[in-house]
Amino acid sequence: MPLSSDLNRIGEQLHALARAQRTLQELLQAVVNITGELELPAVLRRIVRTAMDLVGARYGAMGVLDQEGRLLEEFIPLGLTAHELADLEGVELPRGRGLLGHLIHHPEPLRVKDISRHPESAGFPPGHPPMRSLLGVAISVRGRIYGNLYLSERKDGQPFDRHDEGVIRALAGTAGVAIENARLYQQVQHSSEQFQRLLLPRLPDLRPFAAGAAYRPASAPAAVGGDWYDAMLLPGGACAAVIGDVVGHDLRAAADMSQIRNMLRALYYDPGAAPSTSLSRLDRIMNAALDEAPVATALLARLEPADGTWRLRWSSAGHPPPLVLLPDGRVRYLDVEPGLPLGVAPDLPRPDHCRPLPVDSTVVLFTDGLVEVPGQPLDRGLDALAVTASRLVGLAPEDLCRALVAHRPGNGHDDKAVIALRTPPLTSYGSS
Secondary structure: HHHHHHHHHHHHHHHHHHHHHHHHHHHHHHHHHHHHHOOHHHHHHHHHHHHHHHHOOOEEEEEEEEEOOOOOOEEEEOOOOOHHHHHOOOOOOOOOOOHHHHHHHHOOOEOOOOOOHOOOOOOOOOOOOOOOOEEEEEEEEEOOEEEEEEEEEEEEOOOOHHOOOOHHHHHHHHHHHHHHHHHHHHHHHHHHHHHHHHHHOOOOOOOEEEEEEEOOOOOOOOOOOEEEEEEEEEOOEEEEEEEEEEEOOOOOHHHHHHHHHHHHHHOOEEEOOOOOHHHHHHHHHHHOOOOOOOEEEEEEEEEEEEEEEEEEEEEOOOOOOOOOOOOOOOEEEEEEEEEEEOOOOOOOOOOOEOOOOOOOOOOEEHHHOOOOOOOOOHHHHHHHHHHHHHHOOOHHHHHHHHHHHOOOOOOOOOOEEEEEOOHHHHOOOOOO
């Protein structure tokens, strides 16, 4: 008997040790999975899903507290079937009463075998799936309770045990770090975007031209880019627009972009200078004035009235071609020799190009982030952009730009900018 008892005890200990080892491996993998996410909504859902997998729970949820830490501001449930979700349609999400409220006000791990028998149970709303057991753990971020993790109904029908509680408590510590990282990511991304937008100009009043512009930062954190746009009315009734992209995704690229944009604005205000002349002058000034001249692409275009129609004159420094939306619905690229980027060979001549355009034509200038996808031919992205633009011909330039940026044929890893000008009627244009 003593020998049999000892063997049983050793067997139980080995079984417990094996379970602990499996749990440790699963927990380590869970940490990798959770910390690999950076977008906060995805992080929260990943935490809930991982907790469910670790203890074999059928249902899981994350309750995010409000600023005062008294009520649930957000509730993220997982595990509900489509039928169960349909039964709960129209039911208000939990606000933090009953057992959920108990965990909010007493942030200690909570294990309940039978929810209905707990003295603080508030019951379930009509249509709610039956739930008997509950395991709840608070999640803190920088010493403050951020929310609570709720699990219900082990798939094997057993109540949650002390082992489950220990695993989820360990996960909650990692979850707090992952949530804090995601919040910092959001803050950095927002600050970078705000900084970039402050460097970009607000389009001035360009009437009688209709105009619009849009910018979207890269998806990577702190990826401040070098994309820019600008436009200005010129003497004689012309309107100039420029789009550009400084190589790089950092503060240096953004600073270089700001300098280049300001220098070019002064240069293209001269209505007597061809676009190629302005770009050549800019290239030489960059080479002489900047300690380390950056490499950048740019396209300078000018719309001017001529002989009862509009004339588009432009010069490109290694930039994607203009996209023109004609009033009859046709969409075409003005694909010509793009020339060399700025900062490569300042003394080489640059070509000018010219095309007549009818009234109500829209000229769209954009950066490569809108069309470039690594590993794919650039033509594929250009074709996708043209197809999208053909469906949006009737939109105002401002709405057109926002729609093109939102469509994002690119992969989101580069910032993107777009500017559009629409030619106005020529009636009495000279006198106005």
